[in-house]
Structures are given as structure tokens and as C-alpha cells.
Amino acid sequence: MPTIDVVHPLVKHKIGLLREAGISTKKFRELTHELARLLAYEATADFPLQKTTIDCWSGPVEVDEIAGLKVTVVPILRAGLGMLDGVLDMVPNAKISVVGLSRNHETLQPEHYFEKFVGHLDQRTALIVDPMLATAGSMIATIDLLKERGCKDIRALVLVAAPEGVAALEKAHPDVRCWTAAIDSHLNELGYIIPGLGDAGDKIFGTKDEETR
Numbered sequence: 001m002p003t004i005d006v007v008h009p010l011v012k013h014k015i016g017l018l019r020e021a022g023i024s025t026k027k028f029r030e031l032t033h034e035l036a037r038l039l040a041y042e043a044t045a046d047f048p049l050q051k052t053t054i055d056c057w058s059g060p061v062e063v064d065e066i067a068g069l070k071v072t073v074v075p076i077l078r079a080g081l082g083m084l085d086g087v088l089d090m091v092p093n094a095k096i097s098v099v100g101l102s103r104n105h106e107t108l109q110p111e112h113y114f115e116k117f118v119g120h121l122d123q124r125t126a127l128i129v130d131p132m133l134a135t136a137g138s139m140i141a142t143i144d145l146l147k148e149r150g151c152k153d154i155r156a157l158v159l160v161a162a163p164e165g166v167a168a169l170e171k172a173h174p175d176v177r178c179w180t181a182a183i184d185s186h187l188n189e190l191g192y193i194i195p196g197l198g199d200a201g202d203k204i205f206g207t208k209d210e211e212t213r
């Protein structure tokens with residue numbers, strides 16, 4: 001399935017602000033949070049509804065409610081944590097699963113160091129969050145883990161995607177939709193997205209890396 005470039009003006013405005021060199025940790029976190037909310041809004045647009053009757057001030061009224069959907073949000077450590085609360089703002093009852101992956105700086109392969117999944121993944125919609133889709137190795141590895149545990153409805157939310165990552169993700173997992181606030185130009189020789197955001201994990205956690213600020 002396609003990667004969805006979210007074209008809402010608020011998304012495009014905020015992703016532009018996020019690219020500013022020398023942006024403060026506070027501002028980077030705030031914008032990441034706001035963008036995660038907006039991406040969650042888009043990625044949940046087809047959640048099924050059912051009718052229910054409630055007591056309204058004027059008497060019984062039929063209203064819509066989300067139809068028994070179980071959701072798990074899956075932040076990819078570390079940087080995905082920056083998007084977690086924004087998604088929970090929109091889906092407050094979601095359970096949280098965590099995957100720890102760190103991209104090897106030389107091979108660009110993701111190295112797995114942690115995982116903790118909630119139960120009944122076969123009945124859940126998974127919303128994976130990670131600001132950066134570069135080679136897509138980290139996203140593909142996370143989807144592999146979810147599918148091994150029976151998860152069938154898997155959606156990804158990222159802030160910036162590289163065309164190389166979009167192609168790799170669509171090839172590896174054509175059934176997974178990915179919502180992104182931007183699709184950028186290319187990866188540089190170090191595997192960083194250009195123009196990109198620099199190192200999103202370092203910016204969210206304040207672990208400054210001079211080369212990618």
C-alpha cells in the first residue's frame with residue numbers, strides 16, 4: 001500500500017518549522033508532539049464506528065462510538081518516544097508496546113536491544129511511531145516483530161521519509177500504510193535524510209551530535 005504524504009497545511013507548516021538549524025530541544029519536542037497528533041488524526045480516519053444510545057441532557061440520543069477496536073502504539077526507541085504522547089492524546093485508551101532498535105552507524109542495520117509487547121496483538125491495530133524513515137531498516141524490523149506475533153493491521157507514522165525508505169518499506173511490507181509529514185530528497189553517504197531533520201533522537205533527548213545538528 002502507498003506511503004501517504006499528509007498534505008494538510010498545519011502539517012506542512014510545522015514540519016517546516018522543525019527543520020530550522022539550531023532549533024531548541026523544547027521547540028523540537030513540542031513540534032514533534034503536535035505533528036504526531038495530526039498524523040494520528042489522519043491514520044485513524046477509517047476506524048470503524050458503531051451506533052450506541054446514551055442519556056443526553058435532552059433524553060436518549062443515538063451517537064457514534066469507535067467499534068471495539070483495540071489499539072497499541074509502538075514507539076521505536078529512542079526517537080519514537082517523542083511522538084508517543086501526541087498519539088495518546090488522540091487515542092487515550094491505547095496500550096503501549098515498545099521496540100528498542102539502534103542503527104549501526106557503519107552498516108546502517110538496526111540492532112535490536114529491547115522489546116515489550118502488549119498481549120492479543122492478533123486483535124489489535126498497531127500504530128508504529130518513529131520520526132525518521134531513512135533506509136526503513138528499523139521500521140521493517142519492527143513490522144517483522146509485530147507480524148511474527150500475529151498482528152495484521154499495522155500502520156506507521158513518521159515525520160520525514162526518504163524515497164529509498166519508502167521504496168524499501170513498500171517492497172518488504174506492501175500491506176502496511178505509512179503516513180508521513182514529508183517525503184524528502186535522498187539519503188546522504190552516512191544514511192541521513194536530506195534535507196531531513198538531522199538526528200531526531202539526539203534532538204529529542206538532548207544528546208547533541210555536532211555533525212547532525
Ligand SMILES: O=P(O)(O)OC[C@H]1O[C@H](OP(=O)(O)OP(=O)(O)O)[C@H](O)[C@@H]1O
Pocket residue numbers: 076077078079080101102103104108110130131132133134135136137138139165191200201202
Ligand atoms: O530507517 P533507518 O535507516 O533504520 O533509520 C531510521 C532510524 O534511525 C533513527 O534511530 P537511531 O537508530 O538513531 O536510534 P535513536 O532513536 O536511539 O537515536 C530513527 O529514529 C529511526 O529509528
Ligand SMILES: O=c1cc[nH]c(=O)[nH]1
Pocket residue numbers: 132134191192193194196197198199200201
Ligand atoms: O536522517 C536521519 C536518519 C536516521 N536517523 C535520524 O535521526 N535521522
Ligand SMILES: [Mg+2]
Pocket residue numbers: 079199200201202
Ligand atoms: Mg539517533
